[in-house]
Amino acid sequence: MPHLMLHLHSLLVQEQRRLVLWAPMGLALGAVLYFGLLRTEPALLVGFVLPCGVAVLASIAAWGMRYSLWGRLLWGGCITVALGFAAAWGGTHRHPPMPDLPRFATEISGTVQAIAHLPSENGTDAPFERRVELAQAVFYNALDDGMPPLRRVLSIYLQPNDLTVLRVGDQLHVKALLQPPPFLALPGTRDKQFEAWFANQAGSGRAVGYVQLEATAQMAWGHNKPQLWFETLRERMNARIHAVLPGPEGGVAATVLVGASETVEKQVREDFAASGLAHLLAVAGLHLGIVMGLVMAAGRLLLATTEYTALRWPCKALAALCAWGVGLVYVLLTGAHLPAQRSLLMAAVAVLGIAAGRRVVSMRGLAVAACVLVLCMPQVVMGVAFQMSMAAVMALVAGYEVLQPWLMRWRASTTGAGHWLAWHGAVLALTSVLAGCATLPVAMAHFGVIQPFFVVANMVAVPLMAVWIMPFGLLALALMPLHMDAPFLWLMGAGIRPVIGLAHMVAHWPAARVAVPHMPGWGLLAVMLGLCWVCLWRQYWRWAGCASLVLGMASPWLVAQPDVVISPDGGLVGVRDAGKIHVMGQSRAQRPVMQAWSQYFAQPVEMFPPQGETPDGALVCGAEDAPDTCVALLRGQDVVVRRQDASDGRALLPAALCVGVDVVISVAPLRASCPNVPIRLDRFSAWENGAEAVFLRKSGNVVRTDRTWRGQRPWVLKPGGHGMPVLPLAPSE
Known part of the structure; x- marks a missing residue:
């Protein structure tokens, strides 16, 4: 020792x-x-x-x-x-507490903070559906009479046939049916209430009537905030881009130029995700690096054309400062999302390094940016954007620290155009491999997929984005005030078209998207610790971190998965058997819940018929004595599921079904049914505890609920989705 x-x-x-x-x-x-x-x-x-x-x-x-x-x-x-x-x-x-939203259609007034145009799911020819972000919202009903304006933002989806012209800053009045952020579909899945808490969101809703304008915006600098000015500018540019480039090319162009990612069609988004090109639709380090690189190269070339500035001014530092200023405008124009803010902060560290004559890309610069982000916005450590970006940059810096001497020797020995192309192709492939391998475990943890062909897709798409799509896009933005942007937008669309085709082709290759089960939290922590151990040290002991990486990536297959799951509203019950999740019952959130279950288990999810039986006979529904009930034999234990209740909810399960049963689950209140069964779960228990998961074990069955998984935290809503009541203002004297 x-x-x-x-x-x-x-x-x-x-x-x-x-x-x-x-x-x-x-x-x-x-x-x-x-x-x-x-x-x-x-x-x-x-x-x-x-x-x-x-x-x-x-x-x-x-x-x-x-x-x-x-x-x-x-x-x-x-x-x-x-x-x-x-x-x-x-x-x-x-952040302010979550408000308690009305459970019925309510008249709402508020200020438009942002407008998003969403493509219809019926096809590209259908009109766009709009979503408005309402700030300072006020409810007009008997319970909320005299309430102060909400300190959080509401997302309202307008009716497709509502043609009311809206602009950022307008005061509107609309009748809408609201709902709070949804509960977890299963303990351990994506926490949208946590995301809504830190995004200052109060909930969402759908309009049940047409919008009425109460007041139009006064877009003067002395009256409104710069944020509203930028939102209005983004809206106008988005409309112009879609007018010149209709279809999927316009959605991708609007995403990379003004951050309007919601306009990308569903099929295009799925193809990009399956082919490993989803990062092209998220404005972050790649886009900001291209913008700043182009501006810095142009600025340095412009300063070098004059002898006086070339000999007397620090052209490199001035060009870097100019590039960072343009990058700041680009980040604001695209919505200032978290990945873009992180990239801008790291770019600021790089610019300071250039101005001070220090090394630009280094682990210390990454560490400074990470420390500032975590101290200012600590919630980012739980998000996929921060984890993937930090893992990719850290792997790139560490990889090139090791391979730089070898690469420099190879570059010095290359002569001719063929060797030059081979060298750049190898560097591009190496960059894709390093970044892709570093982010692969994070994608496994958050999205439950492995994309083995990401290198092939990125080797073609990233150069097109750097040398064709973004340069013409920046020229189009610069010339848009002069109405000379159309030719450059057409050229930009010509570059986007092959990228969309490439994503579609790669996405349909065999095994282009391999599903993996849910990775536990300790597995992701082991992956990040192992990655940091490999990248941050320089001595031979760095390779000991590979053990932690392997353990983390194998963790989805090392933990037990639940055998029965219940949706947050208690309306859906899923039974895992024979490599499938058999779902019974009904729910308003049926589609997102089933998608979350499919991703969690990495298994197909399908509705089970009212009268049916699995091939192995483990699950039987629709017996004569209990037509609305299913019986499952899982791991040697009997599970009874009442999938529906046609009565008024007071009917009891037959006493014969309760004999020798280990678990009974009902989409309706159980009341006095099966009082001697060890585990009884129904709609009331789901209302109180949220989503539930049952682990069947010989040593004793275990029930894990959303309430026990997350506990009592500020972002966790009360049973039924209730928040803090919005109390009316005190009467003035």
Whole structure:
């Protein structure tokens, strides 16, 4: 043991300049501890004051032990984890509580904050359906009379035949049926309530009448915020792009130029996702890098054309600053989404490096950007955008750190156009492999898929995006005020068309999209820790992180999966048998719930007939004595499912069905049915606990519910989807 510790100390001494790169990981672990492991919300003293105190005391201890490597590691880890926990608590409580939305059609008035045009699912010839984001919304009903305006935003889907002309900043009045953010389809799946909490969303709804304008926007700089100006500009540019480029090309062009990703057709989006090109439809580092690279090259060339500026001015630094300014405008124009903000922050670090004459792309720059993001927006550590972008950039930097000497020798030895093309093709393939392999486990965890042909698709699509689509798109944006943008938009569409065809072709190759079961949280954590271990260290012990990577990627097959699942409203029951999920019952959210179950289990989901039987006889429905009931024999245990209740809900299950049964589930209230059954689940239990999953085991059956999985946190709505009541304002004196 002493020899092992001495050897470990020797390795850490050699890597001591890389220890600071682990600061973002400590901050992220603190945020994960707050978001993922707690089941009750800590108070101010425990959630913020205590971690800050721990960070201060750890800083004092680290200063006192500054000459001890182990002391710096211990107390440095305590500092970062405590700061990450405190930042997560503070970021959560900066947002207002979720309001309690009306459960009936309600008259609403509010200010249009954004307008999105959604392509109809019936085809491209159908009119677009609009979605408006309403801020400062007020409800007009007896219960909410005199309420203050909502501090969160409502998303209202307008009727397709509503032709009312709307602009950002307009005051409108509409009657809509609202619903809160949905509950989890299954414990462990995507948490849309968590996303809505940090996106400042209150819920969504559909208009049941036409919109009435109460007041139009005054688009003067002294009256409205710049955000409204940018939203209006985005809306006009989006309309212009679709006028010149109708069809799928216009949707992709509007996505990369103004961030209108909702206009991309469903089939095109699915093809891009299946072929590994989904990142082209998310404005992030690739698009910002192309924009800034083009602007920097043009700016530096322009400054170099004059002898005075070329000899006396820092042309490279000035061009970089100009490129970052254009990048800032581009990020605002595309909606300032989180991946774009992360990329802009990293670009700022690179520009500062250029201005200071330091190395531009480095692990330290990535660490600084990650630390700032986690401290300012700690919720990003739970999102797929942050995880994928950080994993890709980290793998690229680490990969080129190792391969750069070999690549430089090869480039110096190449002569001729053929060797030049081969070198660039190899670099492009290497970039796709590094980024794709690093993000593959993250895609497994969040989307449940593996895309083995992503390298082939990216080797063709990314160069087209860099040298054809984005340059002509930027020229079109620059000339749009002069109404000279149409030729460049046509050329941009000519480049988008083969990319769409490529995505469609690759998506239909055999095994282009391999489904994998749900990855548990500890598996994703093991993947990220292993990836950081491989990328952040430089000595031979870095390869020990491969064990953590393999363990994390194998985790979907190492954990037990539930045998029976119940939807959040209790209307759907799924039984896993013979490689399929047999679904019984009815629900308003039937389609999204079944899609979530299919992704979770990586198995097909199908509705089971009222009278049917599986080939192995494990599931039988529609027996003569109980026509609305199904009986399943799973893992040697009997499960009874009442799939519907044609009576008034007071009918009891036959007593004969309850004899020797281990689990009974009903889409209607069970009431006094089967009182001696160990596990009884019905619509009431689903209303109180959310989605439920039953694990059948010989040692004892286990029921996992949404309420026990997430606990009582600020973003978790109360039973029935209720939030904080919106109390009326006090009467004025």
